[in-house]
Amino acid sequence: MIDTKGRSLELFYIDGHPDGMITAELFNWTGHVFVTPRTRLTEALQREEAGYAGVYLLLGEKEGQDFAYIGEAEDLGVRLKQHAAASDKDWWETAVLVSASANRLNKAHVKYLESRLIVMAREIGHTPLHNGNSPKPPGLTEADIAKMEAFLASLMVVLPAIRVDMFIQRSRPAGSSRPVPVFEESGQDEDAGDGENTQAVRFILNKPTRDLTAKAIFRNGEFIVEAGSHARSEWMNEQAIHSGSYKPLQDELVRSGVLRPDGTHMVFTKDYAFRSPTAAAAIVFGHSVSGPAAWKLESNPDISFRDWQARQLDAVTEKDASE
Incomplete structure (x- = not known):
């Protein structure tokens, strides 16, 4: 709870x-x-x-x-x-x-x-x-x-x-963040009657040229990449890793054991809650990328996270207008 x-x-x-x-x-x-x-x-x-x-x-x-x-x-x-x-x-x-x-x-x-x-x-x-x-x-x-x-x-x-986040636990045991069932279009979990905000939506990220596939769940305001997801093993050179790069986060995930080598890429050993879809996508791709555009609904890959979120905001606006 x-x-x-x-x-x-x-x-x-x-x-x-x-x-x-x-x-x-x-x-x-x-x-x-x-x-x-x-x-x-x-x-x-x-x-x-x-x-x-x-x-x-x-x-x-x-x-x-x-x-x-x-x-x-x-x-x-x-x-x-x-x-x-x-x-x-x-x-x-x-x-x-x-x-x-x-x-x-x-x-x-x-x-x-x-x-x-x-x-x-x-x-x-x-x-x-x-x-x-x-x-x-x-x-x-x-x-x-x-x-x-x-x-x-x-x-x-x-x-x-006070901006001290060294005690925030973002990694979770594999499978611990996976509610069943999940309704991607409505974003509502059947367990919503327990009084918690259990909005849950699944997303997927694919890069066939690199044989990368990652799955994530957006729930309770957290964007959680699931264990078993792939990530690129090397980091693309972004002007000698500029200050806005997510390379330090990749290093942290490797050091803490959340990411480990697995053949030609790395794999998530635990579920991990990222601060944003963009941070999650950057770790998977090994370079900066627009996360809201890259992540797609698992049930409908034609709909991005950005599209899905826009629908949620439109629904709120319509509800307010009708009240």
């Missing part, structure tokens, strides 16, 4: 612009998230929450790809000063400090959070970590474990809002 309850998130831009220092808090959550660029570290460490116990993320790039470090401290400010002076951590550009109001987290709490975040990041595999071995979680009571897991669940809502 998908949790469809809304959450209220407050972002405060301390500097007045989104690239400066930011605080983020959820309504009815004791957690507090503070983001600071490394260039504003002097001002950031003067804030009260910088002296709290908590966990932190150091984010940046190394050798052209995203990189991160996850740590914990009883005094976040002291630990960040140490990292700023360390010669092996020149790569980080942003720090995310996670604490609790009134400094309610203790040493055992933050060690537990650190351990869980490292395990989660490595399981998802979006972003390589600078961390060495994964620390074992401390011995907490059953009640404290439940509290920290609830704390983590709320933190996972906040982090994507």
Whole structure:
């Protein structure tokens, strides 16, 4: 069952612009998230929450790809000063400090959070970590474990809002995203009576000259390429892989095991939720392409995703006009 309850998130831009220092808090959550660029570290460490116990993320790039470090401290400010002076951590550009109001987290709490975040990041595999071995979680009571897991669940809502997506799980077990039956023309699944938005439509992408076939399902706002789909093994040279290329995403999918070599091409080992049809098509073709035009209805290849979506929008407009 998908949790469809809304959450209220407050972002405060301390500097007045989104690239400066930011605080983020959820309504009815004791957690507090503070983001600071490394260039504003002097001002950031003067804030009260910088002296709290908590966990932190150091984010940046190394050798052209995203990189991160996850740590914990009883005094976040002291630990960040140490990292700023360390010669092996020149790569980080942003720090995310996670604490609790009134400094309610203790040493055992933050060690537990650190351990869980490292395990989660490595399981998802979006972003390589600078961390060495994964620390074992401390011995907490059953009640404290439940509290920290609830704390983590709320933190996972906040982090994507501040553009930290390393904990978003986009890969799924093979077949897990495949509802049966699916009605391509209406877009409605027979299970729609369960209260969830189960709109589901199947699409297909073919490139006979490269022996590539990929299948995807569009459901609940996600464009999910299904396990068993093909993808081109090499990336076409797009002006030496310009900044808008999806090549880094292909590298990530290979590194995390979502894509693996299979003869002359690669194959998806898991279902994977892309951010858009365009991103999905680019990974399949190995170069930039218009996804809405490339993906076709599996039941009617004459209709593209763009055509299908236009029909859905027209239907909404007609419904509004009749009311």
